[in-house]
Amino acid sequence: MKKKSLQISIISSSIFLVFLLFFSLGMRIFFTNFFTDYLSKIGLKENKSISSQLSSRLKGDYREFTIYIEENDNEALNGKEVRIHDDYYLGFGDVTSSGLVFEDGIEVPFKTHLQPVFAGQTINIGTKSDFFDGTFIDDEVGIYFIKNDRFGYFSAKDYLDDIVGKRNFALVRNDGLILYNDMSKTEFTNLGGYFKKSEKIVEDLENNLDYYKVSESVDGKLFVTYSKIEEVEGIYYLDAVSYHDYIFNLNVIHRVLAVVIISAIGVMLIVSFIAAYFLTLVYRDLELSTYAFSYNTIPIVIINQRGKIHFRNKKFKELFANHKKTKNITDILETSMDKILKLVPIKVWLRDISINLLGVRMIPVKSTMHTYTLLMYPFLEQDELDEGETKINAKTNLPGLNKFRYDIDEIFKSEVPLVDANMIAVIKIVNLQMFDMMKGSTFTDELVYRVSEKLRKLVEKTNFSKIYQSYDNSFVLLYKSKGTNISLRDIRRILEDFGDEVLFEEFKVSLRAGLYEFNTKLERSSAIIMYEKAKFACEDVIQSSNSLYGIYDNTLDIKLRKQIQITEDLEEGIRKKEFIIYYQAQYDSRLEKVVGFEALLRWNNPKYAQVSPLEYIEVAEKSAVILKIGDLVLEQAIEAAKKLEKEKVTISVNISPNQLMQVGFVNKVRSYLEKYEVNANQIILEITESVVIKSFYDVISKLNELRNLGVKIQIDDFGTNNASLRYLKDLPIDGFKVDRMFVKDLNVDRHSKAIILMLFNLAKNLDLDVVVEGVEEHSQYEYLTKRGARYIQGYYISKAVEFDEAVKLLNKKIRKRTEG
Incomplete structure (x- = not known):
């Protein structure tokens, strides 16, 4: 047992540790992917926010520009300082078919291929050398507002810094041309010169996609986000963050996560050892109880609520060897699940008469929420008796129900067709249990003996039937092929001759009978079921009638069906x-x-x-x-x-x-x-x-x-x-x-x-x-x-x-x- 306990402790602890290892790895992978995706989406969202602000600012400033030029000519505007936020316009001029006429009156020609592009847009961003032929001393990036044949321009640096702030960013065209570069100390005019693999970014720009990438650049590995500036045709805001800084944020999260996981591991290790200890105790009890269950001297079986057999002990397997493949307990015992689920001790008969016992005294116990353990105590074993022999009741010398079952079986085996009906009569002493309680078992035994003696004599007068005694001190008469009328007359004679006779001391004893008629060609019930039907008829007549006997017929069938319907409705009522x-x-x-x-x-x-x-x-x-x-x-x-x-x-x-x-x-x-x-x-x-x-x-x-x-x-x-x-x-x-x-x-x-x-x-x-x-x-x-x-x-x-x-x-x- 100690060795087994140690094994359980080691196994349970190992299982917990392996689980924790895989759990930790899984959580790291999950959170890495989760936070990478999360931070990336946050970065892109922030990028879009800036590009949206930039677009809104340009839209508002362009509206003010149109008011300026509608109310003033170029000379007036150039003669005063026109503010644009914290900065000033550099100048205003005219747009011609060949170029721009700046504030100093000098016309600067367009580069041939850019004339239609520049003139066709309301807002342009770039240096003079990006748009015009010639050499320029002051070639900073400017923003140009164009309305019909007039324009105004100002410096892009202060304007963008006011919106974007201190960030590494650039404004790029959808063909990869860098219009404004504030993300590198080195001057680059094209994404292809700055990023080692810029093709995917350029492809996204050409397709008007907002997205994020991790890309190698001349300044190292960068996390890049880009989104379109809606107010400027074909221009994107591109933001770059050092990948090292980006990963650092993830590592901070990982460290916090690692602390949480290590703490969880510590707690779960403690729990695992506690669990191992209790599992050892449980296993010890389970091992002992399983041994006691399996090798108990009585048959024991575990079933579910529907009667399906889950487990059988060794004795049950020996006793019911012919039923190894039988799945339901009701196929072995003459009972129903309703009776079992009452959880009260009951006597039940066996369906298989080849087994060397008549039935079992069964104690059902609810073992779990959905399973029941049935403890069985066999009774009336036939052991080594010859076929047809029976044990005789020691007190009354009458054969028991095993003999009754054998005789019924012989009737059905008979090759000679039985023309007349057969009948079973169950006779009960009314209020026998009351006598037993009031006077004790000795009195009851003597009373049953005297009744059996008188019944035996009454039966022997006509010799129409065989008599048996049941376990509950009731008596059974079997009429073989005597016909209904003869059988009924004989039963009435017996009951009337018996009368309310004083058999013992001052007590009057009366009998009642229940009858069941059957035909061997039509009957499908077993001997015990037929006995139970006759018994039901007897109990019914005792409870609800003054008649001497009752016959199991369609009326009782209807009564039973009504009871079954009410039972089903009761179950449904509980559920609802x-x-x-x-x-x-x-x-x-x-x-x-x-x-x-x-x-x-x-x-x-x-x-x-x-x-x-x-x-x-x-x-x-x-x-x-x-x-x-x-x-x-x-x-x-x-x-x-x-x-x-x-x-x-x-x-x-x-x-x-x-x-x-x-x-x-x-x-x-x-x-x-x-x-x-x-x-x-x-x-x-x-x-x-x-x-x-x-x-x-x-x-x-x-x-x-x-x-x-x-x-x-x-x-x-x-x-x-x-x-x-x-x-x-x-x-x-x-x-x-x-x-x-x-x-x-x-x-x-x-x-x-x-x-x-x-x-x-x-x-x-x-x-x-x-x-x-x-x-x-x-x-x-x-x-x-x-x-x-x-x-x-x-x-x-x-x-x-x-x-x-x-x-x-x-x-x-x-x-x-x-x-x-």
Whole structure:
């Protein structure tokens, strides 16, 4: 491990150093190119600015010149000093067809080829020898203004110095002729004599291009910019800067950049060693966890949200050797991703009956944002059993579901066509879980045994079917080619003969059945899926019907499709943020003010505007959507509690069974409390009686953990279940809510009054808070408060409203309403 840690440190540090080296080189190249281009463009921009100023000055001065000659003749102008800025005109004269007549009356002839050029332009720049024949003692560069047949001229040096300042520049013609040279001590009349490679510059001038170049000259390497003087035809302003000075500016930038990069290298080196240290720790944990993962004695697999398998450990590969290329976990297990994403332990069956086990007890754990780890504990292994053999339930001596799967497989393999339909019946003991909680596992085992014995005898009377026992203590009957009518008559006979018989102590036991009919030529479902359909029909008849049995048919298919549609709409609603939280006030009749709110979900979707929240919440409970909705309500409720912290009110939140039993739920509550810095005793979590009955001992453990955080616990809809009083003394709770069903008929039903008074006395003796729900009328409020009810909730106080409206209720004198 130490050697590996050293290797990681060296590798990580080397990676950082190589990265920094390439980063530094890349940054130098980038900034060199960037600043070279940047400074070049700045130079050209400055050049254009000067040429523009020069052009504007010439344009303005030429306008003044035209006024002078319009108002005065040459003699008058030459007889006085005419200013042009800080200088004076040298003279005024006439333009003839052959030359210029200067102020002294002497005519100087044009050079033959320049006569039309000079006479055709309003402004000319150059020496006399540039334009005229002859020899001139004073041959400085002048600027000539021409208007019709008259001209005026002045010295270019002072005029240009006033505009350009102390710069190395020249005025050049577009053929490369230098008209004014202030960039070299040596006199040059052409760019070709001054620059070693002037062709590109001259080409740009001929094409009227403004640009910049680095070029060798007799004065060394120069950075040259040039742009056209608009007021003078074919003349450019050319600016030259020593390339050494130009590079010096870049080097200053490079030095600053180098300091920044070296400082960054120093910081990143320190970071690299710190990172190497932590990477070593991470690797050590990763190495140990990977070893434990890979060589664990149970099958473990990592999947994504869609069920795609990312990683399998050694045991999983051994056990599912036939599925090396299977990409999705649902192709191996008889389950759906909705069930897995609930993150609660479940039993699942295997699709492949050739594997020597029936199924696995699976614990899904969310390992990263997008992946889940599935821990699997195999059960009902067939091991070395012969084909068709099965392990017998030790308590009831009935074959299990592996035998059922084998028999179904044999039916489908049969070469003899089965004319009559086959049927599967799943029979359940109603309220078996309640018996288990109230009387314990010993009682339940004895009860299941007595039921199995009676069922076995009833089945043997006709010998129409085979009987099996499922892992959840339900029973399965298989009718092979008996026809629908015969099968139904036999099932009804069994259930009616069984009746509400007292099999054990004082408890009456009743059975219900769910049926699934199939034809071997048409059926495409596996044995376990058919079993699940019959089981669904059984659960549906227990929940919503007084019938002895229910048949899985098109009606249940429609119900399932409706549930699927609602589930999809729920998912879409979450994505579109259609769900909002309303708050219903809880009123303290002693303090005469609102002291709490219950957070209630509302769906802002026109399609479900008239649908009770209970309907879509019930559907959500059957999929992973309930976890997302539950998290949304929980977090927003805790956030609301923070906003109302100064008001010292509580926020009650309904917690679904799946949410409560979810792995990591307690930590999630803790994280929300810490995130919003909320006092835990401001939060009340409401759980239903149903979740208590189904998982009594697990619930106690969870509730203790939650109460250790400081959160309060209440039982919602108290009194609607037969087992309420049994668990009241054992559960770590702070109170309960009286269901609205007892309040609704309070004025006319003496039984409701008696039950409510009994509950008040019970809460007082056990020191529990009581919240009465569903109070809608003044008479109900009066009756309840006079008999000790303290906390009231219902439309009489306020309907559920949005947060801002709920806050306003804190300032209302609700007592006035109660006195009306």
